Amino acid sequence: MDKIYFNHMSFYGYHGVFEAEAQLGQRFYVDLELSLDLSKAGETDDLNDTVNYADIFDLVKKYVEGERYKLVETLTARIADQLLATFPFTEVKVKVTKPNPPINGHYESVAIEMVRKRVNT
Template identity: 35%
Template sequence: MPFNTYNGVFAEEKKLGQKIEVDCEMTYPIEAKVRTDNLEETVSYADVYDTIAQFVAHHNYNLIESLANNLLHEILRTYPMLDEVRLRIRKYSVPIAGIFDNIEIEVQGANDHE
């Protein structure tokens, strides 16, 4: 999912913004939980997209690690039926010397269903 954000340490990033991409993998036992072809038995991808889009639009951090960790906790809190969530966030146009396409970080977490 691509988004334009204003996350970053450098003034240019906060002023001009940059593109990020978010990958979200969700673990949910559909084999056991989805029985009747009813959306109420699963997690709406549209709702998860909206949660991510709203969070990214309204939260700016110096570090994409902070964005990733806080977004991870928001998804786990909002969708407690999920077993696990893994996020990968790629940031483009990073104002540092070097030749690369992007930088990427990954975080993962789980809901405690005990």
């Protein structure tokens, strides 16, 4: 299966359990691995035979910078579900990284990754 990757998209959001996270906000990074058949686009060189990258970016931005979620798990699931509902992907892998969660200790970041597949009905 062909894939489109978005690597380390950066957004500012207000997600988290603690009130300070809702008030101050913080940076979030999103990585996507999107599976679909790109053979026709490779032949025709026509945007209509693939997906518009800007539309994908805007969808993710809407979720990260829009409504507040307490859990990064919820944010990740909403992005994955909406990508499948909006675009003709057969599978999506969404990783949301929270570089500075309020945890005592030394670490680079915390991330949630979810894989969702289209269910044919």
